[in-house]
Amino acid sequence: MSRRETRRCLAGAASWGFLTLIACVVTPRSSSAQEVYVSSLIADGQSVSGAGGNGTSGSGGDLWHDLSCSGGTSGGWEHVYFELSLWMVDGSQVYTVATNSWVGYGALQGSVSGRVRASTQDRELRCYAYAQGTIGEFDRILSTEDRGTLLGSGPGSATIKVSAFIPTEYVGNPYNLYRIWEGDNRGFAYTGGTSRTTQIYDVFNPAVNDADILSGPFSNTGLSVEYDRDTSLTNPPFGSIRPEARNDWEPGYPMKIRWEFGDTNGMFCTAPTRLGASAGTSSHRFTCQGDATVPFADYVPHINWNFEFTLKWGMNEVEATIVGCHDGYPSYEIYGNGTALLTDNATSVDALWGTCDTQTNVTRVFR
């Protein structure tokens, strides 16, 4: 910047105050960047230099972001007042996270740091460096800035859905050749269709919430139905279940023989345990498990599952690690906010005799 231009800016500053300052900020002068500069803009140990974003302030939770920026002046200043400010732009609000100033001459270097709560939204960070003083015979006011984005910590909550279902329309009762059990007749799907068992658990994002559970856990079971094979199928022993059989609500032979809802006694999820914050993320852990009876027969195996969830919230996503086990039958599916995290196909009914014999160790990301 020439001497004339610099003075114009100074005059403007005197005349227009804050508005002029903003004008200076949004047009950093590359030619004078050597005379005052921002050298780093850091969040949680990582450089976040780049485009800014908008968002809202966090209000709770266990995750704080450590922010810092540094800058300085070049050696040509005979006398200089140097100020470094770290701002966070949150929607239409601009917050000062930290500010500091130095008076001296020549090359000054400084840094400021502060902490802000996590938020579900992206927020813009600005590191603003301002220098006022004399270089040679000229009075100078110079400024520059760096901007970056502090990424949101993921959604405010997650809905975890764990289901077990029979993928076929029906399955033969292994204890009675002439009886069939109604299945759910579907593939993997977050919504729609029935399941043998369902657990739904809404957990808060621990990064931004002091509470852990939004709602649930809710356990549910589908209607178990036993049909007489030969009077219920369109082409026994094969074919589909006839509509008349489905609509038969008279207990006993023929067609639909008996039905009941399974109980949810053995199904539960533990309360999330907070694992704390680390490197811009916050984690918690909980377990969902179940032991459900197979109806309409005595001394028959149960279906079992046990899943330990570790959810790591940060960088606008949730990283879910699911470690555990389930029976080889029926099919199992787990979703996080509608994203499939686990889809394991049923093997054969024989697999009911295993006890949580199919191991699970998956890591998936959802938003």
Add this chain to the structure above:
Amino acid sequence: MTTALHKTECRVIAVLIPVVSFALGALATAQPAVSTPAQFQSAAPEAKRAFLNALALHKASLEPSELVNVLVRGIQDSDPEVRAVALTAFASRAGSVRFKQTDARVQRWLREHPALMGVREVATAALRDPDERVRLAAILALGNLEYRLGDPPVGLRISDQLLQRLAHLFRSDPSSSVRQEIAKSFAWCSTESSTRTDLLLDALNDESPAVVAQAARGVGNMRLPEGLPRILNLLAHKDRNVRLVVAQALAEYGTAAVPFLGELRMAVLSETDGITKKTLEGAIRVLERSGRQ
């Protein structure tokens, strides 16, 4: 020349040292695959469970004496999960021909079953295990052990001795899952016994709706005259599954329940659950037909 050769050897040794070290380390940390009772005894809990599951799923086989050895060690393990899986494996082997009667399975069952009878006392002791999963698995094991080849696979003929043990457990066990399993086994078994009827009638008062539903199913299956007025009262139970099962149990009674059609019709009027309502209406039609015959 000698120097060059020496350098090559050094390079080979330098490459081999980490490879051999890694292989030795891997050998030292790897869990041995369990295939014998001796290996089972010293295996980690995960390896024990995996082997017991393989036995339960008929993916592993042992000589009958070895099978018994492994099952007993598993049932007496310090880890409750191992104990539960061992009892489930025991149940699976003892009742394998209930589930699938192929020639190969029948032959194996005939070889194994006499030996498995020797595990009965150990499994009976597991009914007193502090872990409810173990007690549940013990119930399944002891029931399946009573299966006799040629009997129907559902509705086992359970000895009065086992019925009495289970009835005693029912009256003292705090776990509703255990009580439900016992009520379910009593509901479906084919043994005619006062132990069975007394327990089913008592279970109609249980605090757990799941237990009450199983008891109502059993009372209906047995068409117990003294159970009829008791289950009629359950038409107003707060749990829809209890009401659903009671409607079906009343239909099981046939003509004996016809005098109570009025109560059923009243229940339809106050029923709020769609499936239960349709079931009540279906039971009414069944009883109306019984009354006409």
